Amino acid sequence: MAKLGRVPPNVFSASFGLAGLAEVWAFGERYGITPAGVTDALMILAAAVWLVSCVLYFARWRDVRADLLDNIGAPFISVALIVPMLIAALGLEPHAHDAAVVLVDVFIVLTILYGGVLTGQWIYAALDPAKIHPGFFLPTVAGGLVASAAATNVGQRRLGEFMFGLGLICWLVLGSIIMNRLFVSPVLPPPLFPTLAIEVAPAPVASIAYFALNGFRIDVFAAILAGYGVLLVVAQVRFLPAYLRLTFSPAFWAFTFAYAAVAAAALIWINMGRPTGHFALSWLVIGAITLLVGGVFLRTLVAVARGRYLPPRPTPPPTVSRTA
Structure with missing residues (x-):
């Protein structure tokens, strides 16, 4: 732990992206496209990464407290609460319904x-308006x-409606x-530029x-959500040159769940x-x-093997001793 760099709050994005990928494979399994078992394996991997994260x-409370007071970092901490809901609802529910309900409710x-x-x-x-970013x-x-x-x-439909209203508004x-x-x-700025990928996420996640609420039927509201979602996906094309110039960091995981949500919604349609x-x-989307x-x-x-994944901790200034 002493040699570990500063752990940023977006470290949870890795488990979020893996859980999002598992959701895509779950829909593939639902439609008889993908084999059984892949979803569970991905959910186990996502859970393990979430736990390590x-x-x-959270082992360094001083850093956590600083992030909680920082408008840039604070929104990313919420991912630590979101990932377990995905894992419980998609990975645990088929095997232990009651435990899944408890976990979903606690994290809600x-x-x-x-x-x-x-x-x-x-x-x-x-x-500060300059600190507002799509991670909000x-x-x-x-x-x-x-x-x-x-x-x-x-199986908690009314609660699902309640939370849909919260998220939509x-x-x-x-x-x-x-x-x-x-x-x-x-x-x-470059460290936050990958968060532009999050702009595509609300429409497919909604x-x-x-x-899930309407029984997987295409209707007017579903089409409205899809229309706006397509617009934001196309807008991402403009960002590609800037994306390609970025240096790899934990922020790259912002691309994964956002586009996994797009892939899952596309698979449903x-x-x-x-x-x-x-x-x-379907296989093109999954692949x-x-x-x-x-x-x-x-x-x-x-990056982890080379010790370059986490940002280094700032070096404290040297202590200057006073002489009498």
């Missing part, structure tokens, strides 16, 4: 509490919408604030939650619409997102 991050309560505290802080304290979606928008799907998946409010910052202020070649299209997440995972292992 928790040990590494924690998500509401943390999201509420941050919302109050953003309203009450002076917020995580505590309430991602938290609310993932919680909605998780609650519905474990927060998306509308925060989306306008974040877009205003991105449109009229200077571009995000779509997944909505499909493909298999409900069943266009010509839908089976091949592409697996390559993306797998590539980031392997790159992470290389």
Whole structure:
């Protein structure tokens, strides 16, 4: 532990991306495309990475306290509360329903509490517009919408509706604030630039939650969500040159869950619409997102092995002794 670099709050993004990939494979299994067992394996891996991340991050309370007071870092801590809901609802529920319900409910309560505290802080304290970034979606928008799907998946439909409302309204409010910052202020600095990928996430995550609530039917509202989602995916093309110039860091995991949510929503649409070649299209989607997440995972292992994954701790200034 002494030689470990500073563990940033976005360390939880790795387990989030792996859980998102597991969700894609779960939908593939649901539609008879992918073999059984892959989802469980990915969920176990996501749970293991989440647990290691928790040990590494929360072991240093001084850093945690500093992140909680930092408008840039605080939103990422919420991912530690979101990931267990995904794992419980998709990985644990088929094997231990009661345990899955308890875990989902506990982390929904924690998500509401943390999201509420941050919302109050953003309203009450002076917020520097330059520090606003798409990661602000995580505590309430991602938290609310993932919680909605998780609650519905474990049989708590009314709670799912409650959390869908929380996530949807927060998306509308925060989306306008974040877009205003991105449109009229200077571009995000390189360390935060990968968070632009999070812009694509709310629409597909809302779509997944909505499909869970409406019994996986395509209707007007589902089409509205998909339309906005497609727009934001196309907008990402403009960022590719800047993405390719970035130096690898834990922030790269921001790409994984965002695009995993897009892949999962696309998979649902493909298999409900069943266009010509839908089976091949489904595998194309699954293969592409697996390559993306797998590539980031392997790159992470290389960086960890070389001791270059976590940012180094700042060197304290030398102590100057006084002489009489």
